Amino acid sequence: MAENITITVDGRTVDVPSGTLIIEAARKLGIEIPTFCYDDRLRPVGACRMCLVEVEKMPKLIASCATPVAPNMIVHTDSEKVVKARKGVLEFLLINHPLDCPTCDKGGECPLQDNTYTYGPAESRYGENKIRFIEDSKNQKFDDIRLGPEIFLNRNRCIMCFKCVRIVRDLAGEADLGVFQRGSFANINVLEEIELDDEFSGNTVEYCPVGALTSKSFRYKIREWLLKKSPSVCNLCSDGCNMNIEWSRGEVFRHMARRNSGVDDGWLCDRGRYGFDLSRAQDRLVRPHIRRDNKLQACSWDEASALLSKHLQNIIDTNKGSEVAAVGSPILSNEEAFAIRRFFSDVVKSENVDFQTEYPKPIEPELLDLIGLDGSIKDLESDSTFVFIGCDPAVEHPVVSLRIRKAVSTYKAKAVFISSHDKKLGYFPITNIRIPFSAEAAAVNYLVSRISGKTTGDMADFKIDPDGLNRLADNLKNAGRIHIIAGREFFNHPDRAALLVGLIKLKKSTGAKLSILPPQGNFIGVSRFGLFPSLGHSFENMLERIESGEIKTMFVFGANPIDEYPDRKYIHDVLKNLEFLVVVSPFANATASLASVVLPQAMLPDYGGTFLNIEHRAQKFTPMTENPHSDVKPAWAILGELSSLLDMGNIWYSDSQVRKVMIDTIKEIEGLDNLPDNGVVIRFPAKDGYDPGDVSLAEPETPGIDYPYIMNWTPSAHHHGWITEKSDNLMRISGKQIAWMHPDDAAREEISDGQVLRIGTAETALNLPVIITTGVNKGEILIVNSFSANPVNRLLKKGRPTTFVSVRKS
Amino acid sequence: MGTTVNKLLSEKSIKELNRLKGLYPVRKSVVLMVLHVIYDQFGYIQPEALKEAAGIMEIPLIDFHQAASFYTMFPREAVGKYHIQVCRTLSCELRGSQELVAFLKEKLEIDMGGITSDSMFSLTEVECLGSCGTAPMMQINDTYYENLTRARVEQILDDLRSKSGNG
Known part of the structure; x- marks a missing residue:
């Protein structure tokens, strides 16, 4: 354990673990050091210089958000030197800031506004022209540029704190947002043809310390001080993120994070955030x-x-x-x-x-006792190997997946996905072990045999390439904290009983945690x-x-x-x-x-x-x-x-x-x-020692000549189930319904990328544009579900989670 | 994710990129070297080639664009066969660099940052090139031309033109 260090802040002493930042030590004493770029959940950058403090025996003022405490440090957060420096920093930050508070959405909840009132100079000495970024589009001039379907950016208001860039890159693991040019011309932007539309983009708006980032669904609608807040819990997935529903005169204007460090840690995904318009959706029933x-x-x-x-x-x-x-x-x-x-x-x-x-x-x-997370959400950060079977955390549990992303990116945990199609956690390094559709039970049983040194069955029947599984089995033998997580595909799995037996055995043979996570509210x-x-x-x-x-x-x-x-x-x-x-x-x-x-x-x-x-x-x-x-x-x-x-x-x-x-x-x-x-x-007593016994694996099904493809489906991160389709916001973000197929299949069927396909059984068909990718298996068509124009359940037959289909050009 | 086909990068560039790939413990540190590879092949940061390079290096494309836009010396649009960079810093300025710039503009019939219609010359101003003792001066591609006068500039342009047989 880290040793404690005692420092003095403004004449009071405080004991903190070594490695603690000065700003956090001060917070512990109730001393708030003003800052724009610091967020305790993000990597410190020391970009805004607002948090400068004086430390005795140090020649210059230092950034308290980027300096860890040292023994016997004596810190002054309110000395004459600090007060003067803050004034100077604010004067610099405001040099190119348009001061358009009366028309700015952030007005009233703006740290720049608040800090300027509290610490800043009343007047600027800067008489020159401000630098202004102007977007010329369709013969009109705009201060704002569109970064994605929900997010707009006014670069003139930006003070370059890089919070949004850090949220997108370090938290979500997406490479959409970047900093271009330098000096006074430095600005945040996306590349051409790139949209800021990842699962967490709305957090950039909420945590922007100025009015630079705004949401399409909220901007110019209402003033912050007119909104009332109802503490609530999102139920669009089963993570249970806390949020405030902000409303006025019975109309909901936005959802904002309500930080619960055990659950969401103050983040909301875009589904939860922008689904606020559901309550006044066009299809809302208001009368019997x-x-x-x-x-x-x-x-x-x-x-x-x-x-x-x-x-x-x-x-x-x-x-x-x-x-x-x-x-x-x-x-x-x-x-x-x-x-x-x-x-x-x-x-x-x-x-x-x-x-x-x-x-x-x-x-x-018996399964009821096994459903739910093994351990707490916070514990996920300290797990060292995740094995996902039939679970896509980025889609099914966006905010909980942030803990897993953190474990992978910060603590070098391994994340392994066993699935018939590739999954991802932003750009963080993960391993996809591809198996044929619905072969999860066979794969898990194979892993168990391999780990316990028993003879492994023949994988040829299931067409599983054992290389990836062998490597995983070897890794699991000496891995630390293993967490096996099954999700949506588990509940829909055609051989669920056998998969469950396999998962329980795998848990026992590796000493892992086993979580079976239902995706729905x-x-x-x-x-x-x-x-x-x-x-x-x-x-x-x-x-x-x-x-x-x-x-x-x-x-x-x-x-x-x-x-x-x-x-x-x-x-x-x-x-x-x-x-x-x-x-x-x-x-x-x-x-x-x-x-x-x-x-x-x-x-x-x-x-x-x-x-x-x-x-x-x-x-x-x-x-x-x-x-x-x-x-x-x-x-x-x-x-x-x-x-x-x-x-x-x-x-x-x-x-x-x-x-x-x-x-x-x-x-x-x-x-x-x-x-x-x-x-x-709540701890419900679990019936101990549930042993489902042995279940033999179902024979893999083989497609016929007329319907040679197996149909599989997936939700999308912004849209899952019939309810989210009622939200205009979410439908704007989630994009169109598509299908994916393998390049070899596309070549055989002479289909090109983007073409509309007729994906059908003997009775009925869906018409969907196709994206050709090696991310799905040969012989598999993967469809995004939950669009009422092309519902996947039209193709399905009672009692079976999937079906064989044919494809042809529509 | 499909693998991108490399259409623009030369074999030499690809070989160099693969050599660079393993050199840096922090993968992102290679960004500047990759920009040099692109610059060496194209004379500017060719966006499509950069996409290919980003694919080879397995680093997000945006990281390269961020770095390229930070440095002024990576041209981001096509430059002429002869890329003229006139020093505009104090010594050269005092010795008449602005007159030279005006003369070059007139002679080449292009504006600052422009490129001649035959793609032979492009013109830009740069900060100090460390040759103050021989001001005014300019750099064309990798060569310094010093102690410039109108007559000398005219001579240089004519020489370069005739060198590429375009008289």
Whole structure:
């Protein structure tokens, strides 16, 4: 351990570990040294000179953000010399700054403005012309240049602190942003034809200490001091990043990071940041609808509730609860999930609840204890070898992937991806071990045998090239802290049972941590608080019971099975058989269009509640206090009112009231009552020693002559699932839906880059432009999913996560 | 990611780049040397060739552009066969470099930073070339021309023209 060093700052002593920077030591004493370029999460550069301090026995002032403490240092942060130097630095910084605060978006929350008021000279002595960067475009002159779909840069306001460059390069590991020229002409820019559009680009705007970087979705819309802040938690993936929803008069203007050093460390990904427009999306449902004359027509809550309670009363009276099923979704809060389970088992007397509308096969109950992060998010930084199997952290867990990027770039950890297509973590060095599509189980079993010195099976059947796996096995034998991480592809894997067995064996033989991470929002919360089908039918079984007429009524909360279930035609036909379909959803969607009753559901930030993230951390989100959508309700409110109409108890008025009932029922979650700002990690008792036994590997499938390609799909970093398609911001950032194919396949089919392909099965097809790359396997077509114009689930067949396709020019 | 085909870089340049590749413990340190390789082959920083070089070196392209834009002596657009650099610093200025510049502009019918239509000459001003004792002076490609007068400049241009058989 590092030794402690004592230094004196402004007459007070402080004890800090050696290596601590002076600015941090001062902070520990509550002394704030002004700075622009320093950020404790980024590499210090000492660029702005604002943090100059006087250290006794040193001849010149020094930058406190770049100088580590030394024993017996005596630091003055407010001496005459320092005060004068700060004035000088600010005068220099302002030489070419346009001082256009009245029209600048940063005004009111601008460190340059604040520091100038506090420490700066009131007047400038500089009489010469300021240097001005002007962009000439289409015969108009602009101060701003476009760096990417969301990010604009005004180089005249820039004070060259390099924060944005460091965020893009050192944090995300992208090479999009750079510094050009020198001296007064030095400026930040991107190269021609390059867009600043990585997963974290929005952080450059948030942490810019001047108004140089602005977001297209926020600039010129509103003044910072008019915004109210509601502390919230993002649920567009399962990381649970903390954020502030900033709004005025019921309209959300932006999401800003709310630093929780255990979770997000103050970063937000662009999906979470720019998805703020979802709450006022065009497809937002704000009124109840009931089907009249075979058309969905808007109605009042009273009418809709009366219809529902009449229907349910009939079911209760005739004791036909088992004919009812309820389907939730990972977008629901813990309270909603709990209320749904309670309502259906207590009031309706049905145990048919589930939320797994996306998977070809329901998750085994034993698996629940294994889902989630092994250890904390922060621990990821100290892991030394990551093995990703069926997981793309940059896409599925952007902000958590920053910890992994840090481990790789700063602590020289190794990241190995076993997959059928290449993955990346920015430009940080990683290893891709390519295997055929869905051969993960075979590959993992091979690794286990190799590590434990047993004879390895023949890989020829699975067409796996063992070289990469051999090297990995040898490395794993003497690696330090190993972390095996499985993700989205694990849940969709055709041979999930065998893969799980392999992963558990691999964990045991290497002493590794094993994390199985679901990508969707509150997956862990809804599965833990009631929506896992422990007593009733799983979603898959519900569909069969609907076909056979045993289930006649279905309630859908927040889900959209038609877009989610991996067989679009089948699910559509099945749901049409229902006598009564109720869809509770924040948005109009394909499933709602089949419903008898559609109810407008509350979403962030209409209501309050809690989520569980991948490390089982319960975190609280709060609503805006003014809401133009007065008719939207969370599931517990809807069900509470129905309960009251049915005279059945279980009447819920608030999320905290539901939480009280939850705590009474589930004893592990006492902490949920009084959640601190950074949340509480909930420990559910795991059933020990789950041993799934041995499972033989499924035979690899071979394609036929007519449909020679295997279809695989992936989400994109900015857009995942049907909900994000409702956000104009995210659709602008995420770009077009594309497919990838291997150059050899393209050559055989005489297809060139960018051509539109017809990718089809015997029944139906998608039409997508193709990008030719060696990043996918021969014989594989990889498609970006979640675009309703070309939904991948149109090609899929029930029970199977993939299909064979043919391709030809469209 | 597809491998880029090297179309512009000469074999000699590629060989040199591969030699440089292993020389630096911090990979990025090679940036300036790579710019020299491009400069030596093209006489300026040819953007497409730089892309190829960045691919070979496995260093982000932007790193090369950042460095190239920092240094004034890497021309970023094509220069003439004879790249004229007139010193404009104090000694040369006092000894009449501005007159020479005016004369060159008139004679070559180009502006500062321009290139003649036959791509024979390009003209630029530079800071001190360390030859103050022989001011005014200019550098054409790698050769110094010192103690210049109008007559001498005219002679130099004529000589260079006739040397390339374009009279």
